[in-house]
Amino acid sequence: MSTLTQDIPPTARPSAAPEREETTRRRTAPGALLSKGVVNGLLIVAAFYTLMPVSWLLFAATKNHRDLFATSGFAFGDFNLFANLERVFTFNDGIYLRWFGNSILYSVVGSAVSTLLCVATGYAFDKYEFRGKEKLFALVLGGVLVPTTVIQLPMYLLATKAGVVNTYWALLLPALVNPFGVYLARVFSEGYVPGEVLEAARVDGAGELRTFARIGLPMLAPGFMTIFLFSFTASWNNFFGALVMLNDEQLYPVNLGLFMWNSVTQQQPEFYSLVITGSLVAVVPLIVAFVCLQRFWRSGLTAGAVK
Known part of the structure; x- marks a missing residue:
């Protein structure tokens, strides 16, 4: 068995x-x-x-002044959206379009230059060795802990000394400094730019600037776009800095212009529809930026560049 x-x-x-x-x-x-x-x-x-707030803006932008207060907040009006848009874009000789263009200038140009500086600085902190490197980087990280509103008064005094108050430079120059962007750039550089690839480029005779421009910067494209999106959002929403630095309404960004319109709604209630429709239009660039740039966050094609 x-x-x-x-x-x-x-x-x-x-x-x-x-x-x-x-x-x-x-x-x-x-x-x-x-x-x-x-x-x-x-x-x-x-x-x-x-x-919910964005959907409320969409519903409210379809209403006239009477329906805005007589109907439910989440109900469509008589679909006056195009009429409200035309009124916003033509009011006061199209001042809203001027504000919108100013915001594009502050956010796109300022954020692009700021992001490039952050990426270059983070790349240098990661790939080069120099005296006092970690102490200097700790100083940069200390800048992350300082709220922006705390330094607005010193920045205003410096801008007054430099003679750039009430000019485009009053918002463009402070936007170039981004300690958090430097920190993110160093993190991305450690993960996306292998030192072996840089050494191979140097052996082939490439200089440091060319190595960064031709090899390091393309590999840091996901980090560049991520830092740019953070900078773009911060610049687009920079209300307090514009309020302190600017007096000429021709230089206002869109958020400060909408604030000025909203400040007169108690005396002139017809401005409510202007503020609501203008706020809806002001949200569109942020939505477009997030939708178009989110694919770069997940990009990891260059992480395995070393063979």
Whole structure:
């Protein structure tokens, strides 16, 4: 009997593994579905809470002045959106378009130059060794801890000494300094730019500037776009800095211009529709920037450039 038992191949013997896996799957399936349902439910609630102000703007922009206060906040009006847009763009000789263009200038140009400086600085902190490197980087990190509103008064005094108050430079120059961008650039440089690739470029005779421009900067494209998006959002929402530095309405960014319109709504209620429709238009560039640039965050094609 023992001989017959030993002659049976192992594969022919019954195994309880499939039954155990099936039992485990049946036990864990309801729990997994419940956890996914809870997570998805929380995400839906968070998305609804985040999009609710924007959806309210969209509903309110379709109403005239009477419907704005006589109907529900989340109900469409008589679809006066195009009429409201025309009124916003033509009011006071199209001053809103001037504000919108100023915001594009402050945000796009200022953020692009600031991001390039941050990427170059973070690259230098990562790839080069020099005296006092870590102490200097600690000083840069200390700048992250300082709130922007705290330094507005010193910046205003410096701008007064330099004679750039009430000019475009009053907002463009402070936007070039971004300590958090330098920190992110160093982190991206450590992960995306292998030192072996730079050494190979130097062996081939490339200078440091050419190595950075031709090799380091393309590899840092995801980090560049991420820092640019943060800088763009901060510049677009820079209300307090513009309020302190600017007096000429021709130089206002769109958020400060909308604030000035909103300040007179108590005396002139017809400005409510201008403020609401203008706010809806002002949100569009941020949405476009996030939708168009989010693919760069997930880009990791250059992370394995070393062979």
